[in-house]
Amino acid sequence: MIKSIARILNIRNLLIIAVYLFIKNNKDGTYRAYEIKEESMEPSLHEGDYVLAVKVSEPLNRGDIVIYEYTPKNIEIIKRVIGLPGETISNEDGVIKINGKTMNDTWGNGESVSFEATILQEDEIFVLGDNRQKSSSDSSSIGAIKVEDCWKLRYLYWPYHKFKSYE
Numbered sequence: 053m054i055k056s057i058a059r060i061l062n063i064r065n066l067l068i069i070a071v072y073l074f075i076k077n078n079k080d081g082t083y084r085a086y087e088i089k090e091e092s093m094e095p096s097l098h099e100g101d102y103v104l105a106v107k108v109s110e111p112l113n114r115g116d117i118v119i120y121e122y123t124p125k126n127i128e129i130i131k132r133v134i135g136l137p138g139e140t141i142s143n144e145d146g147v148i149k150i151n152g153k154t155m156n157d158t159w160g161n162g163e164s165v166s167f168e169a170t171i172l173q174e175d176e177i178f179v180l181g182d183n184r185q186k187s188s189s190d191s192s193s194i195g196a197i198k199v200e201d202c203w204k205l206r207y208l209y210w211p212y213h214k215f216k217s218y219e
Contacts, residue, residue, distance in 0.1 A: 082107055084203055086119055086128060092181030092188060093117070093130055095161060102210035103130075105203035112136065112177060115159065117205040117218060120179075120197050122189045129189045130205070132159055135170070135178030137199070142169035143192070148180075160184050167192040175199050 088101040096117070097103070105119050112118065116133045135141035140151050146163040148155045157164075164184045172178060176196035181188075191197060208216040 083206070084119075086130065086203075088130060089127075090130075090188070091186045092183050092190070093132070094183045094186070096132075096159070096182045097130065097208065101208055101214070103205055104207040104209055106206050108199055108202045108204050112199065112202070112204065118177070118179060118197075118202040119205065120201045120203070122194065125189065127189070131179035131181050131190050133177050134180050135172050135191070135196075137172055137174045137176060139178075140169055140171050141178045141191075143167050165192045170196060172196050177202070 084105050084107075086103050086105060088097050088099055088103065091099055103119075108118070112133050114133055114136060117130060118133055119128055119130045121127070122129045134148065134155070135150060142149045142152075143164055143166050146166070148157055148160075148164055159182045160180070161183050164180065170178055170191065173196070175198055177199055178191040179197055180190045180192060205218045207218065208214055
């Protein structure tokens with residue numbers, strides 16, 4: 053039992069040190085570490101999870117998870133990409149539609165809040181939280197997000213037993 057606890061603590065400490073050194077030596081600012089501070093991405097991500105994200109440098113895909121700063125509240129928000137540049141996103145009777153066609157929503161947990169149709173510009177995306185009933189500061193309430201302001205989730209690294217790559 054003691055050896056088991058010591059092993060877990062060593063793994064945890066090594067992981068924390070490795071991530072710290074990686075971020076510290078990340079001189080070009082390509083990667084950032086974030087703590088999940090809300091329930092809006094459950095069941096995919098939970099409050100207290102730690103993730104590593106990379107500055108967006110390639111086209112995003114529907115289903116990608118991004119982090120962006122919501123300036124009015126000076127907070128970082130994590131959400132899932134639902135709408136891509138050039139698309140029209142709407143919610144009709146709780147059903148999300150993309151360019152008039154029903155989206156196969158395998159990520160959403162609960163009925164989405166209604167929102168007006170949004171036409172995305174070539175540099176914008178539409179994001180929603182997976183926990184649609186607890187989601188806040190997403191595109192249904194604040195509008196489209198500029199792609200250049202986003203960081204794409206790459207790894208869930210803590211808790212270590214939930215380690216996952218999003219590449």
